Amino acid sequence: MRPPxxxxxxxxxxxxxxxxxxxAKALGLDxxxxxxxxxxxxxxxxxxxxxxxxxxxxxxxEPGQGERWLSESADIxxxxxxxxxxxxxPGLLSSLNPxxxxxxxxxxxxxxxxxxxxxxPWPWLLPLVAFGAMMRRA
Numbered sequence: 001m002r003p004p005x006x007x008x009x010x011x012x013x014x015x016x017x018x019x020x021x022x023x024a025k026a027l028g029l030d031x032x033x034x035x036x037x038x039x040x041x042x043x044x045x046x047x048x049x050x051x052x053x054x055x056x057x058x059x060x061x062e063p064g065q066g067e068r069w070l071s072e073s074a075d076i077x078x079x080x081x082x083x084x085x086x087x088x089x090p091g092l093l094s095s096l097n098p099x100x101x102x103x104x105x106x107x108x109x110x111x112x113x114x115x116x117x118x119x120x121p122w123p124w125l126l127p128l129v130a131f132g133a134m135m136r137r138a
């Protein structure tokens with residue numbers, strides 16, 4: 001479902017954007033989106049509205065109420081679940097900071113490497129796999 005009036009400003013590879021995409025996917029939402037790296041107009045409007053060009057930012061246009069800009073991935077996920085979740089709550093991975101997830105995966109890779117002494121590089125692929133899982137969206 002493509003909800004009217006919602007536009008996600010993002011760029012590819014952004015961990016925090018991945019958190020929002022994962023929540024949207026879990027809710028069955030197909031968000032309209034603008035990649036600020038390739039869409040100069042989107043980057044300009046984002047900067048004019050928020051005073052910065054950090055992403056993710058969700059522009060919410062509500063009839064009769066104008067528009068508002070919601071930044072911070074955790075706030076966007078909370079908004080999406082409150083508005084479209086029908087009582088669902090975000091999963092644990094949606095709630096955690098993506099940087100913390102990567103750090104935990106890196107520590108696990110180091111621990112496995114030190115304990116098992118395997119041939120390189122399989123333990124070091126764990127953080128990459130974790131990052132890829134967060135960034136993947138269908």
